[in-house]
Amino acid sequence: MSKKQSWYPGHMVATQRTIRELASYLTAFIEVIDARAPLISRHQPLEQWVGRTPRIVVLNKSDLANVRATKQWVECIERQGEGTVAVAVTSRNTGVKKQLEKAIRRFLNPPYRLAVVGVPNVGKSTLLNRMVGSNRVLTGAKPGITRGPQWIRLPGGWEWLDLPGVVTPRHSRDWRLKALGIVPSLAEERFDLVEKIWPLVMEPAQLPSSWLQWGKDRGFLRTGGVVDEQRTLDAIVLGFQNGKFGRVTLEWPEDC
Numbered sequence: 001m002s003k004k005q006s007w008y009p010g011h012m013v014a015t016q017r018t019i020r021e022l023a024s025y026l027t028a029f030i031e032v033i034d035a036r037a038p039l040i041s042r043h044q045p046l047e048q049w050v051g052r053t054p055r056i057v058v059l060n061k062s063d064l065a066n067v068r069a070t071k072q073w074v075e076c077i078e079r080q081g082e083g084t085v086a087v088a089v090t091s092r093n094t095g096v097k098k099q100l101e102k103a104i105r106r107f108l109n110p111p112y113r114l115a116v117v118g119v120p121n122v123g124k125s126t127l128l129n130r131m132v133g134s135n136r137v138l139t140g141a142k143p144g145i146t147r148g149p150q151w152i153r154l155p156g157g158w159e160w161l162d163l164p165g166v167v168t169p170r171h172s173r174d175w176r177l178k179a180l181g182i183v184p185s186l187a188e189e190r191f192d193l194v195e196k197i198w199p200l201v202m203e204p205a206q207l208p209s210s211w212l213q214w215g216k217d218r219g220f221l222r223t224g225g226v227v228d229e230q231r232t233l234d235a236i237v238l239g240f241q242n243g244k245f246g247r248v249t250l251e252w253p254e255d256c
């Protein structure tokens with residue numbers, strides 16, 4: 001099996017089964033997506049798995065997305081999905097707890113049995129930790145951190161389930177998922193990624209027109225003073241994922 005094909009861990013298959021089995025027990029699914037790419041970061045098969053169970057769509061990492069685009073996306077998602085509630089949040093900030101609880105109480109009746117679902121690395125576990133008020137589950141800046149289901153039960157009847165991120169192998173080839181760190185990119189793929197990323201960030205972030213120049217300016221040099229290309233590419237991809245180059249939305253709403 002090639003390196004590329006092998007990135008479809010068994011825990012994702014198990015998670016899909018868990019989602020289907022739990023749908024009738026849950027009050028709702030909290031579907032976390034990346035506010036920078038609300039279409040491609042939605043896992044399409046979830047639509048069938050969640051069945052009739054209500055869903056709250058959380059556009060997370062809104063601190064990294066264009067403010068106007070995110071506002072439009074919230075309206076668009078609510079308009080398209082009957083009975084769907086969409087909320088734009090930043091799980092890195094504490095305010096998310098109040099904001100999401102308000103949406104949950106408005107939309108749903110207790111008991112609150114909620115499962116956090118979505119593609120990898122969008123901030124599902126970070127959100128859950130905020131909602132339960134302490135760091136109960138593991139988070140990290142790379143996809144595939146959560147490996148199995150974990151229930152957190154709180155006084156007052158709140159139950160939260162953290163789940164591993166899921167993607168389909170076909171879906172996972174999209175460059176935007178790699179640019180956002182939703183699926184890992186290989187070192188040799190980063191040249192193509194940076195060629196796509198750089199034009200998007202160059203002007204707004206007032207960067208040199210060549211990404212090689214950016215590497216040079218950072219002092220990413222090899223012996224003899226030539227720019228260390230791979231180091232520069234890696235730093236740009238990582239920087240983009242962390243919002244180093246400012247707010248960038250990769251997908252804007254159309255026809256909604």
Ligand SMILES: Nc1nc2c(ncn2[C@@H]2O[C@H](COP(=O)(O)OP(=O)(O)OP(=O)(O)O)[C@@H](O)[C@H]2O)c(=O)[nH]1
Pocket residue numbers: 060061062063064089090091092093119120121122123124125126127138139140141142143144145146147163164165166242243
């Ligand atoms: N800038 C920013 N970063 C965030 C936000 N929420 C989460 N992160 C970061 O995104 C990374 C992934 O967070 P996790 O909570 O581990 O993501 P996950 O969806 O649980 O990932 P898997 O378990 O791998 O599926 C971490 O580095 C978080 O600190 C946010 O609102 N804004």
Ligand SMILES: [Mg+2]
Pocket residue numbers: 124125126138139145146163164165
């Ligand atoms: Mg997680």
